[in-house]
Amino acid sequence: MEESEVTTVITGGRALVGPNLEPEDEATVVIGDEVILDVGPASDVETPPGAMHVDATGFTMLPGFIDSHVHIGLADPIEVVGGGVTTVRDLAWSPREIWTASTESARANYRGPEILAAGQMITVPNGYPLRATWAPEHTGRAVRSVAEAREAVDEQADSGACIIKVALNSSAGPTLGAATLDAIVEAARARGLRVTGHVYGLDELQKALDAGMDELAHMLMSPESIPAATVKQMVNQSVTVVPTLSCFFDGDQTIAVDNLRAFLDAGGRFIYGTDLGNEGPRPGIDPREVDALARAGVTATDIVASATARAADYLDLTDRGALEPGRYADVAAVLWAPGGEPMELTQVGMVWRRGRRIR
Ligand SMILES: [Zn+2]
Known part of the structure; x- marks a missing residue:
């Protein structure tokens, strides 16, 4: 099985969700083949069986x-x-x-x-x-x-x-x-x-x-x-x-x-x-x-x-730019948290590009 076919579940961190970048303190992001399958408050998002788990404690997930x-x-x-x-x-x-x-x-x-x-x-x-x-x-x-x-x-x-x-x-x-x-x-x-x-x-x-x-x-x-x-x-x-x-x-x-x-x-x-x-x-x-x-x-x-x-x-790129089901799983996990210093946005810990873990 290719890496891309494994569902990845990222938990423990925050996220800016949807095109309006709504902050979610306890977020879960579910990544399937290339795209985001689900994203939202941990309590609302179901974890599919057999998924690979990634702990993002301390990070905020942003769209790439x-x-x-x-x-x-x-x-x-x-x-x-x-x-x-x-x-x-x-x-x-x-x-x-x-x-x-x-x-x-x-x-x-x-x-x-x-x-x-x-x-x-x-x-x-x-x-x-x-x-x-x-x-x-x-x-x-x-x-x-x-x-x-x-x-x-x-x-x-x-x-x-x-x-x-x-x-x-x-x-x-x-x-x-x-x-x-x-x-x-x-x-x-x-x-x-x-x-x-x-x-x-x-x-x-x-x-x-x-x-x-x-x-x-x-x-x-x-x-x-x-x-x-x-x-x-x-x-x-x-x-x-x-x-x-x-x-x-x-x-x-x-x-x-x-x-x-x-x-x-x-x-x-x-x-x-x-x-x-x-x-x-x-x-x-x-x-x-x-x-x-x-x-x-x-x-x-x-x-x-x-x-x-x-x-x-x-740029008319309707397939990316937000953590939203159906869009590309382009995700950057950074050490910035809402309310924090802008420079913390540059502290990048993990990255996914179209569902593939890059970093
Ligand atoms: Zn130039």
Whole structure:
């Protein structure tokens, strides 16, 4: 009998149950083949005969984290999943490598997080990330015209992209013009895809908003405070921010934290993402990201929501993101307890990925 066919019963710990992450002090989680069979208060959950028991005393079971900004080619997949991150969204890599990795990661017994991907980052000749040291050849896709921009979007969509990524990085060369960006957004919409961007500079941010871009792949990358009127426009246009505060340093990080706080105070939505692979973030539930989010005023429970139920909802992943019967048994047992310090979320003791014990 394969390990996956054994029912596992986790008892003795707490859990954040269901899409609303309701805290349960004495929880039982029953894991079958790939999915959660039952979860709830120990008194309500029946233990199937022949099940394997795991004692989670002292731990809180969370849904596995979704990191919505990584470059998985620069990380070790087993370290990522062992650290409690069971799904990642790769925001630009060489197509030759990323689509193979993505396909492989969809298998239930893959020893890493499931990898969703954007494919290539659309830019202009000599633009970012064509000369970026972290990026292998073909991570960027330069377009010279509106027609080429549409073609580039279709290529990513045909390959299986879950989102279209663009570069608007005025610190590293020329950037996409407004007409080209409009065409990219329109072409992405035609394929049912959102558009996210690496945005440096307030002018580039305004261009992104005017084009109707859906998402910032980082909080604004330049060390500038976003004016209140711009924050308001971001919120009004339902722009989602993937903060990646972990890849900002020192004073730049303080500005990014302040920008995020202002955006959240105005009613903005963020989902968890670290830019894993670049300098800063560590594999797994990332201490630098959690610490910076907490400094932006985000509670521990909302950090969990941003990386689980809210991210799954935003990414249309109805099969994961919550401890709920029928969803994937992606589970991270952490030493944090409701009311505790956010940093305790990074103390990961046990991990299951689609019902397979990883750690
Ligand atoms: Zn990145």
